[in-house]
Amino acid sequence: MDDLTEMQPYVEKTMPMTPELMRYVRAQAGPLTAAQRSLMDATLALGGVAEMQIPPEQGVLLTLLARLISARTVVEVGTFTGYSTMALAEGVDTDGTVITLDITDEWSAIATEAWRAAGVAERIRQVHGPAAESLRTLPDEPFVDLVFIDADKVGYVDYWELLVPRVRPGGLLIADNVLYAGEAVSPDATGNAQAIRDFNAHVLADDRVESVLLTVADGLTLARKK
Numbered sequence: 001m002d003d004l005t006e007m008q009p010y011v012e013k014t015m016p017m018t019p020e021l022m023r024y025v026r027a028q029a030g031p032l033t034a035a036q037r038s039l040m041d042a043t044l045a046l047g048g049v050a051e052m053q054i055p056p057e058q059g060v061l062l063t064l065l066a067r068l069i070s071a072r073t074v075v076e077v078g079t080f081t082g083y084s085t086m087a088l089a090e091g092v093d094t095d096g097t098v099i100t101l102d103i104t105d106e107w108s109a110i111a112t113e114a115w116r117a118a119g120v121a122e123r124i125r126q127v128h129g130p131a132a133e134s135l136r137t138l139p140d141e142p143f144v145d146l147v148f149i150d151a152d153k154v155g156y157v158d159y160w161e162l163l164v165p166r167v168r169p170g171g172l173l174i175a176d177n178v179l180y181a182g183e184a185v186s187p188d189a190t191g192n193a194q195a196i197r198d199f200n201a202h203v204l205a206d207d208r209v210e211s212v213l214l215t216v217a218d219g220l221t222l223a224r225k226k
Helices: 019-030 035-043 048-052 056-066 083-091 108-118 131-136 154-168 180-185 191-206
Strands: 074-079 096-102 124-128 145-151 167-176 209-216 221-224
Touching: 019 048, 019 056, 019 108, 035 056, 035 083, 035 108, 056 145, 056 167, 056 221, 074 083, 074 131, 074 154, 083 108, 083 145, 108 124, 131 154, 131 180, 145 154, 154 167, 154 180, 154 191, 180 191, 191 221
Parallel strands: 074 096, 074 145, 096 124, 145 167
Antiparallel strands: 167 221, 209 221
């Protein structure tokens, strides 16, 4: 797969994502709620780390996917300020649960305030500490309907291996940043970009799932557990 020149010819349907086109796409996702806008503003105020927040259209997609499969139990790896957590909680059943894992509680106050404003706080359970350790404490059975991985890139393969057995047949696994700002395409990639390349190859070779890599935001992998 490194030699992309060996791919079969196909009809090109992609297009440059201009600022005007991006605004149009985001408008199609609908207006932000007051809770979403407040959380986005609070996150932007943090400065450079705000780049870790998913864009609004990706949040709408997460909510829709959770609703499409009638998700009741979601596991998220990587909370940050909680925008994706909130989107997932809005998509689960009213008695559903989003278990969100993060190495730190640094941004928990921002997240919790936003979840309360959105009316979904009671559907969310926060767990702090190394994600791999936290995942090992979860029931060792297929009880999860949907997974969202958006954390340290070098941990993606480990998180995947800990989560796939815990996802029910027909459940979804979603991974963010799988293009890594375009660096994932380079065979000379290093660091996080190489970790993402390794992860993408791992998912493609995993016969427990059927998957597709989408050019949403910074790249989004959707995988269905067989």
